[in-house]
Amino acid sequence: MMDAAVVPVDDGKRKWLYPALRKGKLYQWRSAISYVYLVFFFAGPFLRIGGQPFLLLNAIERKFVILGQVFWPEDIFLFVIATLIFVVFVVLFTMAFGRVFCGWICPQTIFMEMVFRKVEIWIEGDANKRRKLDAGEWTKEKIWKKVSKHLIFILLSFLIANTFLAYVTGSENLLKIITEPVSAHVVGFISIWIFTVAFYLVYSQVRELVCTVICPYGRLQGVLIDKDTVVVAYNDVRGEPRGKLKRDLEQSQKGDCVDCDLCVVVCPTGIDIRNGTQLECINCTACIDACNHVMEKINKPLNLIGYYSENMIVNNQKASFTWKMGGYSTIMVLLIGILSYFIFSRSDIDMTVMRSGGMLYQEQPGNYISNIYNAEIINKSNENKTIIIKATDPAIKIKYIQAPGAIEKGSSVKVVFFVMVPANTIHSPKTTIKLQLMSAGKVLETESTSFIGPINN
Numbered sequence: 001m002m003d004a005a006v007v008p009v010d011d012g013k014r015k016w017l018y019p020a021l022r023k024g025k026l027y028q029w030r031s032a033i034s035y036v037y038l039v040f041f042f043a044g045p046f047l048r049i050g051g052q053p054f055l056l057l058n059a060i061e062r063k064f065v066i067l068g069q070v071f072w073p074e075d076i077f078l079f080v081i082a083t084l085i086f087v088v089f090v091v092l093f094t095m096a097f098g099r100v101f102c103g104w105i106c107p108q109t110i111f112m113e114m115v116f117r118k119v120e121i122w123i124e125g126d127a128n129k130r131r132k133l134d135a136g137e138w139t140k141e142k143i144w145k146k147v148s149k150h151l152i153f154i155l156l157s158f159l160i161a162n163t164f165l166a167y168v169t170g171s172e173n174l175l176k177i178i179t180e181p182v183s184a185h186v187v188g189f190i191s192i193w194i195f196t197v198a199f200y201l202v203y204s205q206v207r208e209l210v211c212t213v214i215c216p217y218g219r220l221q222g223v224l225i226d227k228d229t230v231v232v233a234y235n236d237v238r239g240e241p242r243g244k245l246k247r248d249l250e251q252s253q254k255g256d257c258v259d260c261d262l263c264v265v266v267c268p269t270g271i272d273i274r275n276g277t278q279l280e281c282i283n284c285t286a287c288i289d290a291c292n293h294v295m296e297k298i299n300k301p302l303n304l305i306g307y308y309s310e311n312m313i314v315n316n317q318k319a320s321f322t323w324k325m326g327g328y329s330t331i332m333v334l335l336i337g338i339l340s341y342f343i344f345s346r347s348d349i350d351m352t353v354m355r356s357g358g359m360l361y362q363e364q365p366g367n368y369i370s371n372i373y374n375a376e377i378i379n380k381s382n383e384n385k386t387i388i389i390k391a392t393d394p395a396i397k398i399k400y401i402q403a404p405g406a407i408e409k410g411s412s413v414k415v416v417f418f419v420m421v422p423a424n425t426i427h428s429p430k431t432t433i434k435l436q437l438m439s440a441g442k443v444l445e446t447e448s449t450s451f452i453g454p455i456n457n
Helices: 025-046 073-097 100-104 107-124 127-135 140-169 171-179 186-206 209-214 217-224 249-253 286-297 310-314 323-345
Strands: 055-058 063-066 069-071 231-234 305-308 349-355 362-364 368-379 385-391 397-402 405-407 412-422 430-439 442-452
Touching (some): 025 055, 025 100, 025 107, 025 140, 025 171, 025 286, 055 140, 069 073, 073 217, 107 127, 107 140, 107 209, 140 171, 140 186, 171 186, 349 385, 349 430, 368 385, 368 442, 385 397, 385 412, 405 412
Antiparallel strands (some): 055 063, 231 305, 349 368, 362 368, 385 405, 397 412, 430 442
């Protein structure tokens, strides 16, 4: 049975893996989840919520859109809180369920096993045929299959690269890169092909090494999991001593494991789950489906390999919610509450006002003293706004050098203006004044700033 996978030997060289495919119930669930994921991944850049992208991470223009909500650099504290929530969630999730994220949701696993692997099987055949094809001479059939496979791999990588770039630059910019002359978008064109090559190498050459060597998340298992963590595990209490199936009295003295090695044959990272929890295990459940298939044939209970914790196997306990999980859950709930408060209480219009540095006051006709100010106004809402700036004191006048006017949704403008204060009202070298940001007669925001002027006794 081991001819479908590579038996590791200590010669220091990488051994190419040929995992077999067993379509059990868990594989069907993983396939369904992957289809939903792929639809959202490829459609995401083109979906709109209130006129804004579903998701946009444009670091170049410092514009981020999540679920139709626009976030700007001024909202960086929200990203800090969100990052803390993500870290706590990863810790909590890993403590409770080990590396299940890697097997069910991770983009690397979904694209490798549910897209590129399926293409490979479709063209080259099952594990045995793929292994024989690689070991055989270069015939016309082999050349045709290899060229066909890698051309499709490049096409898929190109599609993924374009979609990935759309999340970074926006779908509108991507369409411009595709439809307009290359000379007008050299950087974008080069970026697409850099990502294409990177994705192609990952899914055609690097493969499982991303999970076993490159990704640091697998190494967190050794730090975060404990005896109560539920992971994909082999029930050695029930399975040992293992042995080949025989129709005699000796079989009654053996465990349920018939030593068929199917759990090794189907493993995409080439491990033997019966050796215990290993960082290479991505909890993909392929071994569970394979083992359950054998258990059904020999009329044994299912889930000899299943979701277990060490205490569930050794002490025959049920899965438990530990005090550590409770502590991390409490922290996560508090952080989510804080983040929700700031998101729902933030203003749709944000104004930052600064007096021009290095400039003194100026005397203006009509016995006014003026200071020049710079302001940046950001429209975070999903509709266009016509903005004016007024002082709360009706005696203070605003004279625009560069007026705000209409601000499109999800965009920002810079404003330059004079604040003119009656000279007879100034009694200090520095006075605090309040400026209101108004639209359609409504006050959207009030900002305080300092005003420099002469001292009038």
